[in-house]
Amino acid sequence: MVAHDELGGLLPIKRTIRVIDAQNQSFREQESFALRSDSKSPGCAQKSCSRSAAPTPPKRRNSVLWSEMLDVNMKESLSTKEIKRQEAIYEMSRGEQDLIEDLKLARKAYHDPMLKLSIMSEEELTHIFGDLDSYIPLHEDLLASLGEATKPDGTVEQIGPILVKWLPRLHAYKGYCSNQLAAKALLDQKKQDRRVQDFLQRCLESPFSRKLDLWSFLDIPRSRLVKYPLLLKEILRHTPKDHPDIQILEEAISIIQGVLSDINLKKGESECQYYIDKLEYLDEKQKDPRIEGSKALLCHGELKNKNGHKLYVFLFQDILVLTRPVTRNERQAYQVYRQPIPVQELLLEDLQDGDVKMGGSFRGAFGNSDKAKNIFRVRFQDPSPGQSHTLQANDVFHKQQWVNCIRTAIAPFQPAAAAAELKELPELSEESEENNPSAPNIRAQKRQSAMSGITEMELDESTSECSSVLDSEEAKGLKTHRTSSGYRKTREKQLSGKRKETLV
Numbered sequence: 072m073v074a075h076d077e078l079g080g081l082l083p084i085k086r087t088i089r090v091i092d093a094q095n096q097s098f099r100e101q102e103s104f105a106l107r108s109d110s111k112s113p114g115c116a117q118k119s120c121s122r123s124a125a126p127t128p129p130k131r132r133n134s135v136l137w138s139e140m141l142d143v144n145m146k147e148s149l150s151t152k153e154i155k156r157q158e159a160i161y162e163m164s165r166g167e168q169d170l171i172e173d174l175k176l177a178r179k180a181y182h183d184p185m186l187k188l189s190i191m192s193e194e195e196l197t198h199i200f201g202d203l204d205s206y207i208p209l210h211e212d213l214l215a216s217l218g219e220a221t222k223p224d225g226t227v228e229q230i231g232p233i234l235v236k237w238l239p240r241l242h243a244y245k246g247y248c249s250n251q252l253a254a255k256a257l258l259d260q261k262k263q264d265r266r267v268q269d270f271l272q273r274c275l276e277s278p279f280s281r282k283l284d285l286w287s288f289l290d291i292p293r294s295r296l297v298k299y300p301l302l303l304k305e306i307l308r309h310t311p312k313d314h315p316d317i318q319i320l321e322e323a324i325s326i327i328q329g330v331l332s333d334i335n336l337k338k339g340e341s342e343c344q345y346y347i348d349k350l351e352y353l354d355e356k357q358k359d360p361r362i363e364g365s366k367a368l369l370c371h372g373e374l375k376n377k378n379g380h381k382l383y384v385f386l387f388q389d390i391l392v393l394t395r396p397v398t399r400n401e402r403q404a405y406q407v408y409r410q411p412i413p414v415q416e417l418l419l420e421d422l423q424d425g426d427v428k429m430g431g432s433f434r435g436a437f438g439n440s441d442k443a444k445n446i447f448r449v450r451f452q453d454p455s456p457g458q459s460h461t462l463q464a465n466d467v468f469h470k471q472q473w474v475n476c477i478r479t480a481i482a483p484f485q486p487a488a489a490a491a492e493l494k495e496l497p498e499l500s501e502e503s504e505e506n507n508p509s510a511p512n513i514r515a516q517k518r519q520s521a522m523s524g525i526t527e528m529e530l531d532e533s534t535s536e537c538s539s540v541l542d543s544e545e546a547k548g549l550k551t552h553r554t555s556s557g558y559r560k561t562r563e564k565q566l567s568g569k570r571k572e573t574l575v
Contacts, residue, residue, distance in 0.1 A: 149226075156309035160217075160227045163302050167214045170295050174207050177288040180279055190266050199254045199261075199289070201247045206292060213237050230306065231319025238326045241296065241334075248293055248334050249341035258286060260401060296334070299327045343368040346385060350394065351406045359411050361389040370476040372469070374462045382408060384462070386476060389414055391449060393460060409458055412451055415484045419477050420448040422461070445470040449477070 149157075182200050185191045191199075216233045261267045274280050307320040343365050352358055365387035373396075374382050383405055385392045391412045394405035425442035445467050450459040464470035 152309050152311065153226075156306060157226055159302065159305040159309060160230055163230075163306070164214065164217045164221075166295065166298070166302070167210050167217070170291060171207055171210050171214065173288055173291050174203055174210075176279065177285075177291075178204060180274060180277075181285055181288070185267075185270060188270075190264075190270055191261060195257065195261065198250075199258050201250050201254065203247070203289070203292070206243065206247070209240055209243060212240075229316050229319075231316040231323060234303065234323040235319055235326060238299070238323055238330060241299075241327070241330045244292060244296060245334050245337045248296075248338045251290070251293065251338070252342050252345050254289065255286060256403070258289075263401070296331065300324060300331070303327060339368065340366050343387065346371065346405070349404050350392070351397070351404050353406065357407045357410060359390055359413070361413060362387065362392060362411060365389065369480055370472065372473075374464060374473075376463075377461060382462070384473075386414075386480060388480065391417060391477070409460075410451075412449060412458070414480045416452050417477070417481055418450050418452050419474070419481065420450075421474050422446045422448060447474055 177200065182196055182203075186193060186196055213233070216237065217227065217230070220227050220230065220233060222228065262271065271285055275282065275284055303320060303324045307317070307324065310316050310320060346368060347362060347365060350362070367388040369386045369388060371383070371385045374384055376382055381396065383394045383396050385394065385405075391414065393408040393411075395408050397404050397406050424444040424446070443461075443463060445464045446461055447464075447470060448459060448461045462473070464473060
């Protein structure tokens with residue numbers, strides 16, 4: 072599942088900085104962002120991977136610490152705190168140098184050869200690589216400024232003014248980061264081509280790649296962006312309180328956080344529109360202006376319905392959309408499944424393991440082996456659409472992500488839910504496998520007319536998996552059929568201590 076607190080994830084960073092060689096290790100250590108590096112090359116199972124000759128050792132970068140380059144006398148003249156401060160500044164400088172080398176390598180080793188060999192068209196390469204070249208001068212400027220500020224003894228007195236002047240220029244990455252989702256999708260599609268596979272596999276096995284695939288190189292700018300706040304905080308942490316850099320570094324941290332926030336917003340809007348454009352509607356009634364008007368995708372991911380069929384679910388800021396993944400001319404699309412549910416009309420039930428069998432029966436009706444785990448239910452508060460979806464995540468972690476994300480989305484409408492909770496919950500029919508966006512509640516009506524008092528409780532189900540990491544409480548729920556008042560009161564009394572229903 073994919074969570075979106077983020078530049079879809081640029082802001083949250085959990086690693087501690089490793090001095091100097093943080094940038095010299097594999098760039099696969101990256102934070103959550105709507106996009107992630109591939110861990111394997113698609114051609115790894117091909118013949119080229121099983122050659123008898125030993126692979127050439129990967130090229131490694133120099134990881135010498137700043138303090139290791141000092142002579143003994145100079146090292147003794149500096150305090151431990153100042154040495155750590157200079158180490159952090161040097162790490163920033165070395166990181167810029169490594170970034171520049173990688174940007175040039177992406178062009179020289181991947182883009183240009185694929186264009187020359189006609190492995191990909193110029194249009195495809197432009198879409199995948201974007202304007203990567205244009206960022207080289209940007210980082211060369213910072214590197215040059217840091218070089219000018221470095222004294223003959225290798226120390227830097229003040230770095231704050233340089234950063235305050237340079238960091239706003241990182242707004243230039245808005246377009247590149249916003250295009251990453253579409254670029255990654257096109258690259259994955261092109262990997263199905265045998266020529267592309269072979270080329271990328273040969274590059275992966277070459278020493279220059281350092282065992283990084285193409286997407287790892289294309290994602291390096293984003294990886295570098297998320298490190299700036301940590302790098303600045305590390306420098307600030309080792310800067311004396313009476314140093315002139317203190318206030319300026321605090322200002323620089325505020326600037327980079329603002330830049331990343333803006334990039335996050337732009338990237339989120341781009342990702343949202345990317346998926347909206349891939350939605351396919353089977354019925355005009357499924358179309359909702361809240362979908363087209365969405366600017367934020369809170370979470371999305373794969374879940375399963377009661378029959379084990381995969382659904383792909385999108386939670387936009389104002390509406391929940393269930394879809395079925397389909398392929399159109401080798402391109403991924405999403406066929407809208409039944410009626411989208413606006414968040415203000417959404418009812419969420421967090422179900423316990425075993426409460427529901429994936430065929431729709433309650434606990435105890437069938438053997439323990441059929442009990443469903445990691446399930447929750449979403450449905451309309453209004454029974455007229457006649458829909459209920461019981462969704463199953465892959466594991467408890469992803470289930471909780473979905474529940475938390477949905478509860479966050481419906482939170483603004485909670486005051487209205489209090490009054491609704493006092494009302495009797497309406498009956499909903501079991502969802503059919505047919506993709507009917509507005510199936511009427513016919514089965515429920517027949518069942519009511521046939522039974523005089525107690526009626527069997529049924530549930531409709533579907534399942535799904537999410538991609539958002541937010542914190543919130545669990546909501547538990549039970550929906551009951553309309554029955555005689557005496558029976559209903561008895562059932563409510565029995566279940567009141569176990570479940571709580573959230574109406575939105």
